[in-house]
Amino acid sequence: MANLEINFCGVKFGNPTVLASGVLGVTAASLRNVVRNGAGGVTTKSIWLTEHPGHKNPTMFGTEHYFMNAVGLSDAGFEKAETETFPEYMKKKPAPIIANIVAYKLAEFGVLAEKIDKLNPDIIEVNISCPNVEDEFGKPFACSVVDAAGVTKVVRAMTKKPLIVKLSPNVSNIGEIAKACASEGADGFCAINTVGPGLAIDIDLRMPILANKVGGVSGPAIKPIAVKCVHDVYKATGLPIIGTGGVTTGRDAIEIMMAGARLVGMGTMVYYREVSGFKKVVKEMNEWCEANGVKNIEEIIGCVKM
Numbered sequence: 067m068a069n070l071e072i073n074f075c076g077v078k079f080g081n082p083t084v085l086a087s088g089v090l091g092v093t094a095a096s097l098r099n100v101v102r103n104g105a106g107g108v109t110t111k112s113i114w115l116t117e118h119p120g121h122k123n124p125t126m127f128g129t130e131h132y133f134m135n136a137v138g139l140s141d142a143g144f145e146k147a148e149t150e151t152f153p154e155y156m157k158k159k160p161a162p163i164i165a166n167i168v169a170y171k172l173a174e175f176g177v178l179a180e181k182i183d184k185l186n187p188d189i190i191e192v193n194i195s196c197p198n199v200e201d202e203f204g205k206p207f208a209c210s211v212v213d214a215a216g217v218t219k220v221v222r223a224m225t226k227k228p229l230i231v232k233l234s235p236n237v238s239n240i241g242e243i244a245k246a247c248a249s250e251g252a253d254g255f256c257a258i259n260t261v262g263p264g265l266a267i268d269i270d271l272r273m274p275i276l277a278n279k280v281g282g283v284s285g286p287a288i289k290p291i292a293v294k295c296v297h298d299v300y301k302a303t304g305l306p307i308i309g310t311g312g313v314t315t316g317r318d319a320i321e322i323m324m325a326g327a328r329l330v331g332m333g334t335m336v337y338y339r340e341v342s343g344f345k346k347v348v349k350e351m352n353e354w355c356e357a358n359g360v361k362n363i364e365e366i367i368g369c370v371k372m
């Protein structure tokens with residue numbers, strides 16, 4: 067058996083697989099269940115300062131190749147994280163927990179970061195891929211070098227915890243954006259959030275399938291985009307990355323690590339392989355390591371010859 071342990075920003079993960087934000091990350095019980103099913107760590111669904119309703123149903127649908135969602139970052143707000151999710155999960159914490167936070171405004175990111183820090187997550191992940199109402203064009207913070215760096219600076223001022231920024235693939239300069247975040251104190255990154263948005267049409271009804279009409283695309287179809295983004299961020303910064311996007315098998319996990327990821331995020335995988343998919347992916351990674359003489363998984367991080 068290969069050594070699959072990973073040190074990420076000073077936090078020890080038993081294996082490289084991590085539950086991505088937004089999937090099964092709403093209650094302590096479901097987070098614990100994901101760890102029981104093999105994940106090396108978990109990420110909460112995006113936490114807002116106050117309750118956030120999200121979009122109308124239907125918000126999700128999937129095909130054999132991809133998944134689309136317009137959940138709209140629904141969340142009960144910080145209070146639930148403070149009174150339920152974190153206290154419950156932290157009792158005999160089964161694996162590292164990453165708190166994913168989101169806000170519309172810079173000042174809100176600061177307030178929320180200060181509060182989240184007190185819940186003692188292992189890592190804080192800043193989701194800057196949500197619509198930015200401060201920007202008249204409604205672009206996410208992740209689409210501008212200045213905005214992405216600005217959010218990083220505000221959050222950095224409020225916490226000494228490892229701080230990672232979740233990047234959007236929907237830009238032409240992800241490496242430059244990552245560099246700007248690094249210069250304001252980001253310790254690492256999660257790449258990527260969903261691609262698009264995309265549009266899927268019910269051809270019998272001649273209508274969009276999702277009530278929100280458009281939605282973020284995830285799952286197997288986006289894997290090559292995720293692998294390229296991870297490599298760009300790795301080249302630009304050399305900082306630790308949670309490679310996320312379309313990873314469904316052990317071979318996918320190995321591939322994104324070769325592009326530069328230290329950890330591997332999986333969300334939509336659960337739709338294809340159920341929650342026990344984490345165990346299956348870890349087993350497949352071990353089998354690949356054994357067949358290829360890899361004794362320590364760290365050997366393959368960023369090893370792709372370009």
Ligand SMILES: Cc1cc2nc3c(=O)[nH]c(=O)nc-3n(C[C@H](O)[C@H](O)[C@H](O)COP(=O)(O)O)c2cc1C
Pocket residue numbers: 086087088089111112126133135137139166193232258259260283284285286288310311312313331332333334335
């Ligand atoms: C149903 C669903 C809900 C999601 N909610 C969030 C969220 O609340 N916050 C966030 O940062 N990313 C969210 N994501 C994005 C995932 O964390 C991940 O970055 C993306 O889906 C690509 O990975 P995957 O192909 O493994 O799902 C969501 C994805 C899905 C499918």
